[in-house]
Amino acid sequence: MSLQTNDYKEKQVESAKKYAPKEKNKMILFPQSDKKNEKSPDFKGYCSDDMENIYIVSGWSNTSKTGNKYLSASLEKIDLTCADVGIPF
Numbered sequence: 001m002s003l004q005t006n007d008y009k010e011k012q013v014e015s016a017k018k019y020a021p022k023e024k025n026k027m028i029l030f031p032q033s034d035k036k037n038e039k040s041p042d043f044k045g046y047c048s049d050d051m052e053n054i055y056i057v058s059g060w061s062n063t064s065k066t067g068n069k070y071l072s073a074s075l076e077k078i079d080l081t082c083a084d085v086g087i088p089f
Contacts, residue, residue: 020046020085052082
């Protein structure tokens with residue numbers, strides 16, 4: 001694992017400790033005003049599942065062909081549980 005990857009993971013962990021939801025099965029998303037390009041997520045945040053795992057969430061605002069707005073998202077599992085970020089279960 002490279003130093004860059006380690007630094008990235010450490011930043012993810014520190015951010016998750018500050019901003020991850022404090023309950024199971026919850027999600028929090030923040031709008032991204034500093035998008036690097038058109039394909040960058042419109043929202044970033046965290047969610048927790050019922051097994052106490054924490055995920056990074058990336059979300060994109062979209063409009064369907066019929067004009068309906070919707071949000072698509074992807075999840076990235078990180079090596080944290082709710083207990084790691086101070087959630088007492």
